[in-house]
Amino acid sequence: xxxxxxxxxxxxxxxxxxxxxxxxxxxxxxxxxxxxxxxxxxxxxxxxxxxxxxxxxxxxxxxxxxxxxxxxxxxxxxxxxxxxxxxxxxxxxxxxxxxxxxxxxxxxxxxxxxxxxxxxxxxxxxxxxxxxxxxxxxxxxxxxxxxxxxxxxxxxxxxxxxxxxxxxxxxxxxxxxxxxxxxxxxxxxxxxxxxxxxxxxxxxxxxxxxxxxxxxxxxxxxxxxxxxxxxxxxxxxxxxxxxxxxxxxxxxxxxxxxxxxxxxxxxxxxxxxxxxxxxxxxxxxxxxxxxxxxxxxxxxxxxxxxxxxxxxxxxxxxxxxxxxxxxxxxxxxxxxxxxxxxxxxxxxxxxxxxxxxxxxxxxxxxxxxxxxxxxxxxxxxxxxxxxxxxxxxxxxxxxxxxxxxxxxxxxxxxxxxxxxxxxxxxxxxxxxxxxxxxxxxxxxxxxxxxxxxxxxxxxxxxxxxxxxxxxxxxxxxxxxxxxxxxxxxxxxxxxxxxxxxxxxxxxxxxxxx
Amino acid sequence: xxxxxxxxxxxxxxxxxxxxxxxxxxxxxxxxxxxxxxxxxxxxxxxxxxxxxxxxxxxxxxxxxxxxxxxxxxxxxxxxxxxxxxxxxxxxxxxxxxxxxxxxxxxxxxxxxxxxxxxxxxxxxxxxxxxxxxxxxxxxxxxxxxxxxxxxxxxxxxxxxxxxxxxxxxxxxxxxxxxxxxxxxxxxxxxxxxxxxxxxxxxxxxxxxxxxxxxxxxxxxxxxxxxxxxxxxxxxxxxxxxxxxxxxxxxxxxxxxxxxxxxxxxxxxxxxxxxxxxxxxxxxxxxxxxxx
Numbered sequence: 097x098x099x100x101x102x103x104x105x106x107x108x109x110x111x112x113x114x115x116x117x118x119x120x121x122x123x124x125x126x127x128x129x130x131x132x133x134x135x136x137x138x139x140x141x142x143x144x145x146x147x148x149x150x151x152x153x154x155x156x157x158x159x160x161x162x163x164x165x166x167x168x169x170x171x172x173x174x175x176x177x178x179x180x181x182x183x184x185x186x187x188x189x190x191x192x193x194x195x196x197x198x199x200x201x202x203x204x205x206x207x208x209x210x211x212x213x214x215x216x217x218x219x220x221x222x223x224x225x226x227x228x229x230x231x232x233x234x235x236x237x238x239x240x241x242x243x244x245x246x247x248x249x250x251x252x253x254x255x256x257x258x259x260x261x262x263x264x265x266x267x268x269x270x271x272x273x274x275x276x277x278x279x280x281x282x283x284x285x286x287x288x289x290x291x292x293x294x295x296x297x298x299x300x301x302x303x304x305x306x307x308x309x310x311x312x313x314x315x316x317x318x319x320x321x322x323x324x325x326x327x328x329x330x331x332x333x334x335x336x337x338x339x340x341x342x343x344x345x346x347x348x349x350x351x352x353x354x355x356x357x358x359x360x361x362x363x364x365x366x367x368x369x370x371x372x373x374x375x376x377x378x379x380x381x382x383x384x385x386x387x388x389x390x391x392x393x394x395x396x397x398x399x400x401x402x403x404x405x406x407x408x409x410x411x412x413x414x415x416x417x418x419x420x421x422x423x424x425x426x427x428x429x430x431x432x433x434x435x436x437x438x439x440x441x442x443x444x445x446x447x448x449x450x451x452x453x454x455x456x457x458x459x460x461x462x463x464x465x466x467x468x469x470x471x472x473x474x475x476x477x478x479x480x481x482x483x484x485x486x487x488x489x490x491x492x493x494x495x496x497x498x499x500x501x502x503x504x505x506x507x508x509x510x511x512x513x514x515x516x517x518x519x520x521x522x523x524x525x526x527x528x529x530x531x532x533x534x535x536x537x538x539x540x541x542x543x544x545x546x547x548x549x550x551x552x553x554x555x556x557x558x559x560x561x562x563x564x565x566x567x568x569x570x571x572x573x574x575x576x577x578x579x580x581x582x583x584x585x586x587x588x589x590x591x592x593x594x595x596x597x598x599x600x601x602x603x604x605x606x607x608x609x
Numbered sequence: 610x611x612x613x614x615x616x617x618x619x620x621x622x623x624x625x626x627x628x629x630x631x632x633x634x635x636x637x638x639x640x641x642x643x644x645x646x647x648x649x650x651x652x653x654x655x656x657x658x659x660x661x662x663x664x665x666x667x668x669x670x671x672x673x674x675x676x677x678x679x680x681x682x683x684x685x686x687x688x689x690x691x692x693x694x695x696x697x698x699x700x701x702x703x704x705x706x707x708x709x710x711x712x713x714x715x716x717x718x719x720x721x722x723x724x725x726x727x728x729x730x731x732x733x734x735x736x737x738x739x740x741x742x743x744x745x746x747x748x749x750x751x752x753x754x755x756x757x758x759x760x761x762x763x764x765x766x767x768x769x770x771x772x773x774x775x776x777x778x779x780x781x782x783x784x785x786x787x788x789x790x791x792x793x794x795x796x797x798x799x800x801x802x803x804x805x806x807x808x809x810x811x812x813x814x815x816x817x818x819x820x821x822x823x824x825x826x827x828x829x830x831x832x833x834x835x836x837x838x839x840x841x842x843x844x845x846x847x848x849x850x851x852x853x854x855x856x857x858x859x860x861x862x863x864x865x866x867x868x869x870x871x872x873x874x875x876x877x878x879x880x881x882x883x884x885x886x887x888x889x890x891x892x893x894x895x896x897x898x899x900x901x
Contacts (some may be wrong), residue, residue, distance in 0.1 A: 349633075
């Protein structure tokens with residue numbers, strides 16, 4: 097069947113079940129309830145502390161076919177997933193589903209565990225490196241489920257993603273399971289993506305390399321949801337935690353795009369008291385924050401909050417009084433970690449609070465503006481952040497679709513040419529974020545406004561910004577780069593790309609060598 | 610009026626930069642075959658620049674190629690570049706009018722019939738060049754601007770190069786004066802600290818104050834700051850509009866004596882006001898609607 101974007105999707109997928117096609121960003125309103133977890137008791141003086149991770153396998157007990165979840169705050173420095181799976185291998189386990197909020201190159205051993213049949217299913221929001229390559233080549237029998245950050249929280253909240261055991265890498269914990277991310281050698285700041293796992297998993301395990309005296313303070317994830325605590329030598333490598341860059345790009349084209357994006361924000365009248373903003377780390381996104389900051393300083397306005405993955409740059413803006421609060425679901429650098437530990441206006445929020453579409457209102461709904469990237473964007477403004485031009489998986493939505501749906505103004509910043517290819521295409525290789533939630537595309541050679549937002553277009557034209565039709569920009573790019581031939585993929589579906597509301601927005605097919 | 614508020618250097622051996630040179634908003638891009646390119650890469654850069662001139666859309670930016678000096682590769686550069694129809698050649702280290710004559714002859718030999726004449730911009734970078742500014746400025750009809758390079762100049766002079774630039778005030782003034790006397794443009798030396806935007810703004814404001822019409826630019830991030838300083842200020846635009854209005858009024862009344870706020874308006878003032886209005890229109894600070 098075809099969904100609203102005309103993407104061919106199956107009606108049913110092994111390992112997933114019946115598929116609901118995407119039919120618009122806000123059209124799906126299921127009438128269901130949240131899942132509940134089994135009541136448990138811990139008697140006085142009963143210890144939760146186990147000597148090693150293997151003991152958890154005996155205590156739970158962990159069995160073939162179970163779903164084990166992990167969070168990605170330690171990013172490419174994560175040391176826990178591989179430790180847990182090494183034990184699963186040692187015990188000869190089979191058929192595990194790994195629900196890891198993002199998969200990085202450090203998780204390369206998963207490829208081998210898949211080959212051995214230890215891991216047979218993956219559920220994630222972002223996937224890069226060797227695991228992504230192996231998945232793209234069809235290593236798994238059942239497709240990977242790719243969700244958004246908000247969609248994963250939603251799926252956990254209402255039981256679509258049922259977790260048997262949540263392993264939570266805790267930079268600091270006490271022996272009763274209170275955890276936070278701000279202390280210890282692997283401090284990573286917010287633990288926001290682990291909150292839904294802790295709340296809804298059947299079994300919750302705190303794994304830490306920094307065990308402190310009870311009670312730990314402050315508490316991010318409380319003891320009341322934790323079954324076991326394990327002290328290990330290391331939960332991760334702090335150098336792999338830092339993501340992106342806290343420096344403004346020096347690439348002149350990136351800067352040009354960022355400056356133009358900031359002018360768009362100013363032209364629509366958003367640089368005003370109470371302004372709220374989200375942008376990513378690195379590249380043109382952070383540079384846009386830099387120009388927005390200058391505009392806020394000049395206009396003398398105080399924003400209400402900054403959201404999302406937080407960098408030192410946003411922390412500086414908080415400390416300078418340009419924002420009243422930071423809502424932090426994930427820290428990207430050491431400044432963000434220090435700030436969340438010390439500044440009461442820097443708030444730790446859960447993935448559900450951040451972006452789940454079915455919870456009486458998430459933070460992205462309160463966003464004035466978000467600046468996002470794109471691998472490809474098509475002439476209907478649909479965005480691909482999942483696959484490269486060769487069809488290989490190289491990322492995922494993360495919070496892309498969530499923030500795009502929630503914000504009043506969603507700006508995509510992208511070079512018109514990626515290497516030797518046009519970023520604007522007739523039809524994206526993989527649709528991840530629907531065009532109806534994208535308002536403006538800013539490139540170095542002009543700005544395109546979604547025809548749905550004629551009032552925005554009028555504002556930008558009035559401000560003298562270089563507005564062009566998206567088709568015109570595509571032609572400009574193709575004049576330089578030529579028109580790429582469409583890629584040929586295999587028939588096998590290797591990933592299901594779920595929209596944040598649980599409907600299917602697209603699938604990824606096996607790449608063909 | 611040729612707008613040369615910013616003339617942005619970009620290395621002639623960097624395909625990525627050459628491809629994107631037109632999107633950065635500089636009035637002129639200078640595709641550099643000289644200092645940015647090592648001797649063993651001159652051939653490759655010459656080819657790249659010639660291809661860029663043929664195929665890259667510089668979107669309204671003037672396309673200038675800085676060739677090598679006459680005592681090195683200038684002849685080869687001119688032979689390769691002129692048929693690709695650049696708008697102008699920038700000749701480095703010009704010290705006397707004869708060098709301009711020589712370049713002029715090389716260009717003439719290479720230009721194809723019907724080609725739009727290639728202009729020349731002389732880069733003055735030595736004390737002798739400064740001393741010879743006026744003859745250089747008058748050396749050719751192709752010559753449209755004198756540009757100043759302070760680094761080589763101060764090195765030859767044996768002077769300490771500072772941000773304040775007291776050591777180059779005389780040279781700057783002589784160059785501006787020579788260019789104005791020959792009715793061509795004068796372009797100021799680059800500001801070399803690419804992270805000091807306040808310093809750049811001060812330096813540019815001074816350059817404008819003493820008569821420069823633009824500034825050589827070594828980093829795209831400097832463009833907006835320089836444009837802002839060279840653009841007419843709002844009070845200058847209002848004054849210019851008042852001058853033009855006063856002239857119109859005097860014409861209607863048949864009055865021979867024109868005054869504004871009690872001050873006589875003479876020909877140089879009118880000319881300055883007209884230049885201000887013209888520049889304001891060119892840079893989009895004055896549209897028909899806003900003028901009314």
